[in-house]
Amino acid sequence: MAAREEFFAGFQKIPYLPSAGPGNVLCFKHYNAEEVLMGRTMEDWLRFSVCYWHSFCGTGADPFGFQTLHRSWNEGTPMESAKKRLRAAFEFFTKLGVKYYTFHDRDMAPEGSTLEESNRNLDEITDLALQLQNKTGVKVLWITCNLFAHPRYMNGAATNPDFHVLAFACAQVKKGLEVAKKLGAENFVFWGGREGFHSIHNTDVAAELKHMANFFKMAVKYKEKIGAKCQFLIEPKPKEPCKHQYDYDAMSVIGFLKHYGLESHFKLNVEPNHTTLAGHSYEHDVVMASVFGMLGSVDSNTGSPDLGWDTDQFPMDIKNTTMVMKTIIEQGGLQPGGLNFDAKVRRESTDLEDLFIAHIGAMDAFARGLRNAVRVIEDGIITSMVKERYSSFRHSLGQKVEDGSATLEDMEAFVKQNGEPSVTSGKQEKYESVFNHYI
Template sequence: MEKETEYFAGIAKIPYLPDGGARDVMCFKHYNAEEVLMGRKMEDWLRFSVCYWHSFCGTGTDPFGFPTHHRPWNQGSPMEAAKKRLHAAFEFFSKLGVKYYTFHDRDMAPEGLTLEETNWNLDEMTDLALQLQNQTGVKVLWVTCNLFAHPRYMNGAATNPDCHVLAYAGAQVKKGLDIAKKLGAENFVFWGGREGFHSIHNTHVAAELRHMAVFFKMAVKYKEKIGLKCQFLIEPKPKEPCKHQYDYDAMSVIGFLKHYDLDSHFKLNIEPNHTTLAGHSYEHDVVMASAFGMLGSVDSNTGAPDLGWDTDQFPMDIRNTTLVMKTIIEQGGLQPGGLNFDAKVRRESPDLEDLFIAHIAAMDAFSRGLRNAVRIIEEGTMSSMVMERYSSFRHGIGQKVEDGSASLEEMEDFVKQHGEPKVTSGKQEKYEAIFNHYI
């Protein structure tokens, strides 16, 4: 295949046109990469990334229908198609104007008949990826290994009851870490797609959790051995495909990491669509992970709550993006993580321009969220109200509770001296009204 092949003919680099009209969907109206907000460029606050699997490997299939996305790059032998796909992807990254992409090892290169053949395929494809990275300046936000699609992983990978399968997963992750170093990946993600169970009757939960912890510790040791300088991330998900997955939500993962003394080596990659599947609000796991200093990156998508499954839609709700960006600003940014669009155009959106329209709209939605969050933080109205609500912890017995020096005896003495507390309003409606002022 010639390098000059243009897959998105007729589409130029997407411009910033803040005065664009309602029908102008092939331009950014809010994302201005170079604009400085709170001392940092917009592109550095947002760190947008395009995911390889949905955008370039996806075909529009679902459990009830055949492919609807017939991409020109998915033609030829497996390796020929892989090379076409990679060229198409970098053309897209460059025209969209993003600096990062993410991929699974099996997205980049097809699996061979043996591990050796598979690794050869991956070596050849990542040689080409490195060449294209150097030509375009686009970087890898994170790499991950697909430890869930192949039949060998039908009972899990790191939690599989057969150690032979666990060993294969270990060999695959070893190669994945080598590739991450080769391509200069800034993060490496572990998503336990089948690390869980469907029936408790045939599952030794304690053993599986212990084996998964050992698996992560082996990865940490190998990362240190090869001098890989990247952040390790775990991505929570409550269900799908397993009835119950061990990485159910942010707090489940944080508890697991702390229990097995892994919390200093890992942070979390939060996907809000997964958060809502766990029964939480959109921003919940982003906020909870950040509260523990464990928010490392965000897979920026959304779901359809009325469907109840992982629909991986592009995020368009400004309320949601504002809440996420407020949390990100308050923790000082996401670097070396970012906002990765783990989202797919709808089955009913097969046109090539739909890939651009979806990403542009989502990038604008997060840009609007960023601007809103900056106003909320700079004006300080809501933060001052929150500080006042907790003001009793800044002096006296409250200060002793805050610094951990209080005792139950002191609690009793305080109540005897001051009597019944005066209950104050939480002013929830007032906070919501003020928040809406910024949307």
């Protein structure tokens, strides 16, 4: 039998060469998979994942321009091309040295003219995926169903005014859960790109939210029925394509989940580019989700703060990666989540090597972030400054506030006895200067 086609000919497994010069962008200078930091390998802290849609299905088309990226795996019939794409992807994962990948049902296998045909396509391609997973050891970080690209979903999937469309979304998620189980996906993501509205005039928000909640409840029930183990994740995004999306940001989703009694079944997949589109700082939703015990996974990408749409760039800012990794370490890691590169090479980055360069640059950026965060935490200077700052809550009436037993009368009595509090510097610039030491 003929040798398999090689899609990334000329590329070897990317090595770790910490002393390589600036012009050598096809090696890791910071990411050393097996190196142990704070008792865990870098690979284990970072749990990198490559996304299928941008890196293997992306064409470079944008709203103002046509396809620029031409990939050799996009040839033949849809099913032939799906198989080539899968082989190309596993070749890339392996050469890059990444152990996880993520995909939508519809970028893995082409949609057929009926649900049944779509499901058969998915069965056939995921059989191959399972083979390749077993052969390479690469695993599925998460699966998601594409409930936004097909015209049927233009007015929403779970929140569509037409029940028939919601039914289709449900059928698609049922199959998605079966595939998740089959492939051992560690998580299952819901991104509600069209769950929201373009115009409040034509929208019954209360009805739509209830439908969305019931949709999630059906998914929970079916997951339990079939014994799938994947963690459910909701991915917040404030807008785009909708004018307003219900899963606006971390706190919106947490409020929604708690309102409908769904909070024990879901965590969040936070994407910083979505966070900044919601008007927050880069690390905000990662931090808030973590504080509420809801941080499940991170779509590690970036936007530009001066742009108002999702650019899904590869994350390259060391300060940002340090902040994210500090939060992740402090919550004890992301398992079963990971850092998924929901990022695409620019449509102008048309060389095949750009796909490697982009991932390597981002992995090194996160490896530097991890190394920095470890130093911040191991040095303990910032941690102890913060601890000291809140120390008054560890004594007497402060402690009663902590445990919920204090009353307004107690507090007034304290003030009558102790008078005006002193004013204490917040020392923001000192914190920033100390933090900069580690960057």
